[in-house]
Amino acid sequence: MTLSGVPDGTVQLDIRMKDQNAPNFLHGGGKVAYEGQKSLPYGAFRYKGPCPPSGKHKYRFTVKALDGNGKILGTAKADRMFP
Template identity: 60%
Template sequence: MHKLLLISAATLIVSSNAFAADMGVAFEWGPTKKCFDSKSPPIKLSNVPQGTAKLLIKMIDQNASSFDHGGGSVAFKGQAQLPYGAFKYKGPCPPSGTHFYKITVKAVDASGKTLSSGSATQPFSKK
């Protein structure tokens, strides 16, 4: 009976973690005014899981996914926003018209295990 209770409890814990809410990510270009600005835009975060030690950030141009914009990593200390310039990367610069850029943020623990992730997409026009 005791083993059955332990197995049931372990299953419940695993199940509840599997359905944890995704991390919320939102951004606006803010101070990003020119092509290839090397400073990241301000990023708002919500539902960052407990145990997060670092945030890994990556940006892709959804209209030109082969161009590597890179990203960065930021130590997580409970902040709800990453300020403009929190990390360096290759900023947006569509060759013409408007492109859509997706920023993905992964929350990882001290061992590097991904705890959650979230993303947001915004348009950017060459300026």
């Protein structure tokens, strides 16, 4: 995952993935320490990739930038259809 535009003061990224067509299916995510890196390596957080039971589904990645107290400094979202 490539990172850009991360707000100043960010120390942690909270990353989530959600199937917009099956919102009760948990795909996971996690919190990752942020120290100014420009990308996150594979395995930095855990999630189950897109796996629609039938047809196309819309998936949303949400990343929240958190300060040292857990305050949200910014939020980014990206939607993609699969397959």
